Amino acid sequence: MIRAPVLFRALCGALCGVLSLVAAGARAAEPPGASSCSGCHALRGEASAGIPPILSKPADEIAAAMLAYRAGEGSPTVMDRIAKGFTEEEIRAIAAWIASRR
Template identity: 50%
Template sequence: MGLSGGAAHAASPDGPFGAMSCSGCHATARGVDTAIPRLNGRPAAEIAAAMRDFQKGERAPTVMGRIAKGYTDPEIDALAAWFAAQRDAP
């Protein structure tokens, strides 16, 4: 997945597998107006739970359901921890 114009900043290239793809939809800078939530600084447990809910079809069907199914539990945990530790881009 490439960057979209609305995302505004890419995730750090040193993030875990898949992190760069997330910034294609999830903005990393405050002030970017999008209905898709930012991930930076969110609690890791919240991010991981959302990913697993998407995997199980327990959230409204979006592209995230298909994306989440491609990740293992350890990959989800790594992504969640990494995004929780990130701060907003300037």
């Protein structure tokens, strides 16, 4: 016969394991196009060749910059051409994903 405290602990442990897997899966859901950011931008916080790191930025700031580039605003870089390849929803999803990696 299984004692109630032992069964309770086993169920709690199993539930915690499932919840941690769900949380890890939700955080790891990388939107399409997000991995291309790390080609130029440092995602770990270090600057590279004058290109600013974006990992330390909040999602709203990343999205605003991308939307400005998409609208043709800002200094002429490759970013205006890259940003035009994404919809506003995709840009916001990418920004949220990058900000969640902090």
